[in-house]
Amino acid sequence: MSHGTRTAARTRAVRLGPRSLAALALTSAVGVAAFGWPFLAPPASQLNAHAQDAPWLFSGLLVLLVAVVAATISESDLGPKAVAMLGVLAATGAALRPIGAGTAGLEPMFFLMVLSGRVLGPGFGFALGSVTMFASALLTGGVGPWLPFQMLAMGWFTLGAGLLPGPVRLRGRGELLLLAGYGFLAAFAYGTCMNLAGWPFLGAAASNISFHGDAPVAENLAHFVAYCLATSLGWDLGRALCTVVLTVALGPAVLRALRRATRRAAFETAVTFDGRAG
Incomplete structure (x- = not known):
């Protein structure tokens, strides 16, 4: 194993084992059904007959499944150093979210999630x-049936950044362009997922888009596309552009800081305590 490969392995705070991958795959499959059931269920199905109840059912199910994935990941390889890093980055992201809330989709937390996923890997x-997303909801009072959908969508968003190619060799302008492009597209994908979660609640209030x-x-x-264009296109565009601008402007410094912190953390080195009395 080369030095670069060993370094990359050490910066992966969580190594996804078979159990973690299975739990993540199951949760993602249920998540796809939870977001996409309006297009997956036949028109005559009982699920469509209870369209107003389905989001609540899936919301409760996703809470349990996301908790299972988190527990499985923590049992697999989430050591104390990784927990500390997780706490710091989650607190930072939660603090960033309210900064632009309510202003044309300016949400700076998304760029931090892209860069963190890139450096620390898909499991982390x-x-x-x-x-x-859970911590930011507690901070902003945004707790509701939409929260489990937000948690899963943001988990996918950050996981995707960890799956981007060239984690070892790609650096400099090429890496920034890759991350900025991913952030732009994934910001729209996140918005589309959340539109899917909220769209069935609209009911017959607006027949042309409900x-x-x-x-x-x-x-x-066709109704869903019209709903997205009418309600969230500007917000999603603002989120995407904000992510691109912050990634390009702050990306080099943040990536260096994250990589320096992960090298010093040496996640694969066990934490030991000196038994001698002080």
Whole structure:
């Protein structure tokens, strides 16, 4: 194993084992169903007959599954150093979220999630995204049935950054462009996921953009696109542009700081205590 590969391995705060991967795959599969059920369920299904209840059901289910993934990851390889790093980054992300809240989607926490996932890997990224969104909801009073969907979507968002190519060799401008491009697209993907979570609640309030359980998929898809354009396009664009600008402007310094911290943490080195009396 080369020195660069060993360094990359040490900066992976969480190594996903078989149990963690299985729990993550199960949660993601249920998450896809929770977000996409309006397009996956047949028009005559009982799920569509209870369209107003389904988001609550999936919300409760996702709470349990995200907790299972977090517990499985922590049991696999989340040592005290990684827990400390997780706490610091989650607290920072939670503090950043309210800064631009209510202002055209300016949410600086997203760029930190991209850079943290890139440096610390997909396993740590999923845990960080979920915990950060939970902590920020407590901080801003944004606790509700939408929170489990936000936690899962942000977990995916940060996990994806950890799966980007070239974690060892790609540096400099090329890496910044990769991260900025990912942040731009993933910010829109996050917004689309959250639109899917909230869209069924609209009911018949606006028939041209609302979900109709007895309508064909093509019609509901057209309604959903119109809903996104009418309600969140500007917000999602603001989030995406903010992520790009902050990644390009602050990315080099933040990436260096994160990589320096992970090298010093040496996650794969066990924590030991000196038994001699002080």
